[in-house]
Amino acid sequence: MKDLSKLDSETAFKVKIQIALVWNAQRVMDIYPEKKGRFIEYIEERKNAIREILHIEHDEIWENGKKIFEV
Numbered sequence: 302m303k304d305l306s307k308l309d310s311e312t313a314f315k316v317k318i319q320i321a322l323v324w325n326a327q328r329v330m331d332i333y334p335e336k337k338g339r340f341i342e343y344i345e346e347r348k349n350a351i352r353e354i355l356h357i358e359h360d361e362i363w364e365n366g367k368k369i370f371e372v
């Protein structure tokens with residue numbers, strides 16, 4: 302488990318940007334279901350970026366005691 306509130310501000314910001322991109326892609330995927338495959342690939346790329354930033358294989362992202370994302 303990675304707690305963003307315990308990371309340095311630059312790293313936490315990078316992760317939050319990637320999470321926002323994933324959430325946005327999930328919303329747009331609902332609007333354009335015919336492009337679902339592309340959005341799934343994009344989401345996986347963003348999750349891989351989070352894994353690289355945090356140097357993890359698979360984990361949960363928490364902030365201020367609340368789970369906000371699962372990588």
